[in-house]
Amino acid sequence: MSADYAARYGLSAAEEAWRRKAQAFALEEVAPLSREADRAGRFPRALVPRMAALGLLGTPVDTAHGGGGASALAAAVVAEELGRVDGSVRGFLAVHVGLVTQTVAQFGTDEQRRAWLPRLLSGATIGCFALTEPGAGSDAAAVTTTVRDDGDHVVIDGEKHWITNGGVAGLAIVFGTADPSAGRKGIEAWLVPTSTPGFEAHPMDGHALGHRASDHARLVFRGVRVPRANRLGPARGGFKVAMGGLDHGRLNVAAGAVGIQAACLDACTAFARSRRQFGQRIGDFQQVGALLAQMRVDLEASRLLVHHAARTLDRTRGPATAETSAAKLFATEAALRTATQAVRLHGARGYDDALPLERHYRDAIGLTIYEGTSEIQRVILARDLLGRDDPAADGPREGARGHKDGAR
Numbered sequence: 452m453s454a455d456y457a458a459r460y461g462l463s464a465a466e467e468a469w470r471r472k473a474q475a476f477a478l479e480e481v482a483p484l485s486r487e488a489d490r491a492g493r494f495p496r497a498l499v500p501r502m503a504a505l506g507l508l509g510t511p512v513d514t515a516h517g518g519g520g521a522s523a524l525a526a527a528v529v530a531e532e533l534g535r536v537d538g539s540v541r542g543f544l545a546v547h548v549g550l551v552t553q554t555v556a557q558f559g560t561d562e563q564r565r566a567w568l569p570r571l572l573s574g575a576t577i578g579c580f581a582l583t584e585p586g587a588g589s590d591a592a593a594v595t596t597t598v599r600d601d602g603d604h605v606v607i608d609g610e611k612h613w614i615t616n617g618g619v620a621g622l623a624i625v626f627g628t629a630d631p632s633a634g635r636k637g638i639e640a641w642l643v644p645t646s647t648p649g650f651e652a653h654p655m656d657g658h659a660l661g662h663r664a665s666d667h668a669r670l671v672f673r674g675v676r677v678p679r680a681n682r683l684g685p686a687r688g689g690f691k692v693a694m695g696g697l698d699h700g701r702l703n704v705a706a707g708a709v710g711i712q713a714a715c716l717d718a719c720t721a722f723a724r725s726r727r728q729f730g731q732r733i734g735d736f737q738q739v740g741a742l743l744a745q746m747r748v749d750l751e752a753s754r755l756l757v758h759h760a761a762r763t764l765d766r767t768r769g770p771a772t773a774e775t776s777a778a779k780l781f782a783t784e785a786a787l788r789t790a791t792q793a794v795r796l797h798g799a800r801g802y803d804d805a806l807p808l809e810r811h812y813r814d815a816i817g818l819t820i821y822e823g824t825s826e827i828q829r830v831i832l833a834r835d836l837l838g839r840d841d842p843a844a845d846g847p848r849e850g851a852r853g854h855k856d857g858a859r
């Protein structure tokens with residue numbers, strides 16, 4: 452189904468060029484490293500300068516900031532092609548580009564952009580997004596990392612965990628509270644060079660089920676002093692910075708889930724054609740044919756949801772939070788179903804890492820959890836429908852986007 456991708460899905464010539472570039476990079480340069488990187492549990496850092504040279508570290512970043520100026524759709528198809536081959540490398544990009552570079556471009560001052568964007572785009576500095584804490588996962592507003600005024604500096608103390616790229620990053624966007632009594636209205640985002648005294652990065656304890664070649668770290672901040680000029684976004688406005696960053700990251704995750712499904716469906720189709728049992732191709736057994744048909748429908752629906760969210764972003768130039776949540780929810784759950792069936796359909800072959808299917812299966816579970824679980828995506832979608840409760844009002848509630856135009 453990939454040869455006529457651009458025509459089937461209405462990609463512009465520029466978007467198709469981005470897709471092909473990412474596809475060639477993924478197949479020729481990433482795929483040969485994937486199994487060993489997964490086995491070793493080590494991020495293949497040598498790929499970073501290559502991604503920079505190809506422009507993949509800044510695909511959707513404005514040309515005015517030195518990025519590729521590509522559409523959100525182009526960034527999504529880049530993520531799909533990388534996700535088709537390697538979830539850890541795709542995850543690196545989701546964080547470095549979606550959560551960090553785009554967030555600095557969106558919320559940074561001119562000075563902050565000048566200081567950090569060239570380094571992020573060239574790969575000289577890797578970025579991480581330090582939001583999650585042991586006690587603040589789904590409830591992102593519950594962060595307990597503190598930000599305390601100290602003259603023309605602030606001092607940050609606390610701990611983060613499961614921070615992708617945390618051990619290789621040169622820049623962390625750290626979310627902390629300037630007023631623990633204010634809940635999410637006390638949260639601020641700070642640009643913290645990881646070389647700052649008091650900043651520690653430790654590998655996570657344990658051995659992750661999936662995304663084993665991702666660098667996941669526990670970060671500890673002990674009296675980390677950074678200049679006041681390093682605040683990203685408004686005072687006490689860090690929660691919206693976090694949510695805005697996650698809007699980009701989640702679309703990348705959803706597109707990666709499309710890639711996993713495409714890889715699994717390709718492998719299953721080829722195997723169902725070539726593998727013979729009981730005197731016929733296994734694909735000709737109705738149970739296997741039905742499985743392939745369901746995988747195809749799931750893939751198509753997931754891809755269209757991702758493209759719809761991306762096109763909404765491109766059209767409105769504003770947030771597409773609900774569209775992105777719908778895409779992430781559906782595509783990641785579908786990737787888990789499809790990868791599970793792909794392993795089983797291949798029998799013992801699928802259970803072994805000679806094929807990438809068991810890796811896709813392990814990675815797919817992670818996609819339903821990180822950057823907002825499936826349950827959190829449902830919360831976002833339900834709130835988008837219902838709006839805030841206003842018992843005094845009669846009729847549609849304030850904030851509800853409702854069914855007025857029949858679009859939902």
Ligand code: CAA
Nearest residue numbers: 582583589590591592613614615691694695772822823827
């Ligand atoms: N963009 C901008 N603003 C947004 C927004 C968005 N996408 N979503 C919400 N907001 C705003 C709301 O409009 C609201 O603003 P006002 O105060 O002005 O009304 C404010 O933020 C609060 O919104 P909610 O009432 O919805 O907040 P909540 O506390 O109930 O939480 C939530 C909402 C959706 C559950 C949120 O907490 C959430 O997304 N949780 C999941 C967090 C998550 O995904 N964590 C994974 C991070 S990944 C990581 O850290 C590791 C890594 O390496 C990547």
